Amino acid sequence: MPNKNTPNGFYMFMLEEQKKIKAQTKRAPSMHEMPSMCRDPWKSLSAAEKAHYDNLAKHEKARQRGGSSNKDMYRKDNQRQIIAYRKDAKVEKEKRRRHETETMMKSWRDEDSLDQVFHVIDFQVMYDVRAEDHHLPVELGMVAFNLRDGIQKSFHTFIDPGEIPQGNKLLAFKHSENTHKIPVDFDQGDKNYEGIWSKINSFLQSDATKSEDIPPLFCLVRRCFIYLFFCF
Template identity: 30%
Template sequence: KKTIKNGFYFFMLELREKEEAKGRKFSGLKDVVDVANPMWSEMTPEEREHYNKKASLAKGADEDGRHKFTSLGVSYATIDAEAREKEESINIMLQTIRNTVRSLDRKTTLLTHKFYLCHVNYFYKTERDFYSVAEIALSEFNLCDGLLKTLHFFVDPGKIPLGLRFEAKDWAEKTHGIPYDWNCGEKDYYKIYISIRNFLSKGTSANIPPIYTMPDSLNSNMCLSAVKSALTTLCEASSENTFQFRVYPFPQLFYEIRNKCAETDDKVSGGTLVPSVAIVESEIEKDVFSYAKDLGCPFHEERDLTIHCSLSIVTRWVYTICDHCCKHVGISLELGKHCPRDADVNWDYKYTRTAGQSAVEEPENNRAKHNDFMPTIIDHGKLREIREQQFLQEQESLRRAAELRLPRLMINAGAAGPSNGRRDVMTGRGTRKIPEETPWPISGRGKLL
């Protein structure tokens, strides 16, 4: 219900500001009403006039917004209404995620509740947020059993409009590598829609659970808008309701599950709580399982493009959340379900032992600099071994190249006195003595004496 902004409303705002300046606290305007109502009743019409004028001016401003338009002919009132609607939908979405996780019991239902992740690769996008789908993949998981099953499709984009083929080809070459004129994509959109619906609702007419994916990003092919557009396209092609699929941000779900797992029976944190969603999102973007083997489809595995494969991405997301959350609820990681098959699951003991030693040896101010909000169970050393070896080889090559370069020597011109066969040379941070070399005596056209 919209609040009526009359003279009494503006009087309450002014009264609340004055009282809060004195140290008094109000939980909302309802508490201010009990204080302001007796004072307003005792005020004379002349005293109320000041606040009634404020209400009239505010009402006039609202009326002006309805009659003012942008250069595109859209009223400012419409723009404000759309902004409020978008903000309200975001709040409802975040509250839904929060209520879903917090309603689960930490020892039972939280471990068995199923969640669904989705990723979409696309060829191009238009100004109206339409994404031409190239590949779509979904995964089902829970904390107890890890990755349960996946669903994967290549999608035929149809005829690409004139002027967008270069964009489709360029984006495909930069990311997923799927040719836009490839004939192996699924052309039956209704078949894809039915498969996704059955995957989410097990073939029943029950409510479809939310789908989680990463928010829009300019630096990668992670895009919540692409998932929404893909599902909308499938629904429209199948003549189905376009609002049946709910797409929510995966980092917010990760954040709620992670902190729920870290709680104890008395609601006090048994581990360190994650302070913000931004830290969780950063952990997902690190993508520590990006080079794990046999996670993608055969097409991307053969072309060494697994890092961009939608099937691999939704699988790596499951492994990432299990890596960070299973530790706090006493679940042992199982290879191939909670983590890649080549992961080292003995990291828990190593981390606890080294963390205890460093806590004793390091000063307090140094420990505060470390981010210990997201300890993991898996030793990612095996997964990073190739990258570390490449890094060491690059460092060795740079070191050897630096040794081959002639040093830039700055001769200390201020030195005076008889020559002693040595000279002062500025090298980096100091001065050192080097022996002077006596030139060979030559005569005439270079003949030796």
């Protein structure tokens, strides 16, 4: 373990993990215990994640020296976040992905993989423009299945996407003709977006185990969730 006066990236990582453990258990391990607990997790971090902690260590060294970089330690960005402690979106996404993968794998340990239930959701959209921050969903389908027996249950509904944004009607018409064939003026879609969320949640909750709130849901068109969320 590095000397207290010469922190490195691993030391900063241990400090963060120690805080997490304390928040969960109300009792934090000592720093003498942390190296053995953190060595393997540290090795599994990506280069970008390790660089984040190395940067924290650099600022901490400067703070301890009281040098010219000391003031930089507490500089804030335009969101009023301390720059040195600002979360890197790429690093945080990688952490979340690893956590989700580990959680999912743990849930399989006591179960035959052929009986593991997977949940998949997919959407048909009004039109597909990758540059936009959300997609307008017109149809939703969900299935729960395992490798032994196939599909266990399913859920389907049409969704009212609202008015077509100005200038995109031709794009929506062409997308409909080339893909799902749902008419652009289709008026039978569900407008109760909160109700749709509730049905998705109920679909998942019925398969939840004691170790999880809801099981993992696999989806390719994440932008549809963004649209539905902000509609209610």
